[in-house]
Amino acid sequence: MSNFGFGFGLGGPGGDGGDGDPNPMGGMPFFAELQKMLSWSGGPVNWDLAKQLAATTLTQGGSGTSGNAIVSPAERLGVAEAIRLADLWLDDVTDLPSGVQSIESWSRTEWLDKTLPVWSALCEPVAARVVAAMSAAIPEEQVQMLGEGNPLAGIMQQVGGLMFGAQVGQGLGGLAREVVSATDIGIPLGPAGVAALVPANIAAFSEGLERPAEEIRLYLALREAAHQRLFAHVPWLRQHLLDTIDTYSRGITLDMSALEDAMRTIDPMNPQGIQDALGGGLFAPQETAEQQNALRRLETLLALIEGWVDTVVAAAATERMPGAVALREATRRRRASGGPAEQTFATLVGLELRPRRLRDAATLWWSVTEKRGVSGRDAIWTHPDLLPTADDLDDPLDFGDKVMSEQDFIVPDDLSDLLGEGKPDDPTDPPTS
Template structure:
């Protein structure tokens, strides 16, 4: 059974009469005045914080110091296994609320493109006679854009609140969500990741610090990579074809004066866009790039941990399963922007980077990141061990601009 949205419904505010509802309608009016874009980010943040429901443990000084030391040690170990220098300019320990605050700007750039299409489609799908029947003086008659933004903000907020319970680092979903050069762990979630693995807490922390520091090196010293990933997601979202017939059916049942009817309409798969052949191609490109990023991180972290860390292989397998099979984080992102960020070919990509390292050394492997044209393709992942045999030293030189 669907709960009434935002506290509306019988008993909301402790009263069924109008006076008991007035503060709620005043709040709704404030939310509907949002003009900042297709997603009401004020509401999204408010609901995300509410979803956490006090689950925001402060980071004590000892934990903060342990994380700083783990990142420092991780960078020392990585110096031996990659040509890319440290990308860490500062180290932070985030609470779950900190993660929300620090990553919202990037989430906005990822979610707004698909939201704008859905909200525009909703606005155009309301039958004109339905709005006219409400009377030209009705303040809700012309605000379906705001209603759409409000409802999308609700979806995003609930999703981000759930995601904040799971992510362990700034780069945990494979896309750099935090500020440039800021390596960050979320200690509360790091502890949750380690549950059931039967490894010491400091070992789990160091392993995840290695992954975070490796991501920071890649994003910090491959200048085109961060924007290419973000552009790939945005390009995918921009090309989404919204199922107008589904929206028209849903909007035909909406009473704009009744927020619950809007919520019910949006809960029936309205945010499941059609996937075109062009979108499949874009998704294949994005999945390949994500797999190459995650495969490189997997390979260099394995090399750095090596014999130094007794539980390295167990932690590696746990991390692989978490990223490659998907979980709440991936499902949340799929809901928010209409695609999955699952590096489906993580193992093939890791094997490819290992093979290139064996054939061309660390310098030869990392030189492939010098230019996007040098990167392996999806077809190369079909034969990860053969890719190293097909490249020569001259091919590792970036094309002239």
């Protein structure tokens, strides 16, 4: 069976494709399905195939946390209570008001369905560049041999969409078995204002932590609710993050000489051969100085988002939750290391979903809180130009002083004037930890 995971048979003696059949290929489901998939015309990624493979991944492995478990009413109630309590705790440690408009509990399939529109926007810029490069790399002698109306370019576009659909589908299926919430990877993947947890994956994450299930769920609810506050009440952040990813993706370049050499030997009707080439690094992005700078900006922004969440969650949970310190370290390690599915997307899109400098960013936000208070810390999000840079993360303890001396930064009396939102009725003291 190929890595595409179709599992289609090729027929056999005595089947519908046997002697005397007017359509010898009719008994070969693989060819019928391949023809259907190659007819995709919806863009550079065959999303029909991607969804099919992701769904297949989720249904393999049986029931419970190893499969695509259905969320029970008790789990939905537990998630709703955890997120409501988390929002109350966060009121004490940040000026940003609640960003939760509704609460949902997702199965793995529901996570896939709810986040697919954002994944489409993230993956298609790179896919379009690679598919176009595949068509442009067709050897001149093949073009001349086929003459005008050369169908090979169209075939390569279809096969490219098939190839990316397979890769994205496998990656999404893997991620759907790992993520614990709508914002778990630091990017707002779900609908705006919807705070969501994935109970099946929370159960898998909980294994070996030796903490009560309710405590682990509440800690992860704090992280989800904190992400929702940040993306809901920093108006420019969501689009700025997606634009930063898009800028990085669109700047990716390929080794055209290697691609042209490979196109002389790749059979465009053999998708498996093309996928093997992808796995072998044929379509790996080439690093340029511009791309390295773009990646640095992206990694810094992801780290600042995750560091802020880490800081406010620690402030809210440390004095209230016995296992807060252990859970903080467990989530830090998980986010910093990434899983196999995240590595799939790093290979495919050149996009690192994990914040490499999470600890530095958390130290910076803690230091700013100590020196400038909660309002001083949260007001830094009022404009992207106020955010720390990668160089600031090199000396995170000094950033609070730098903000005041170099930018003459003044905290407004009402932070909501700049954020365009209502401020909580009872402002609270800054955290002491």
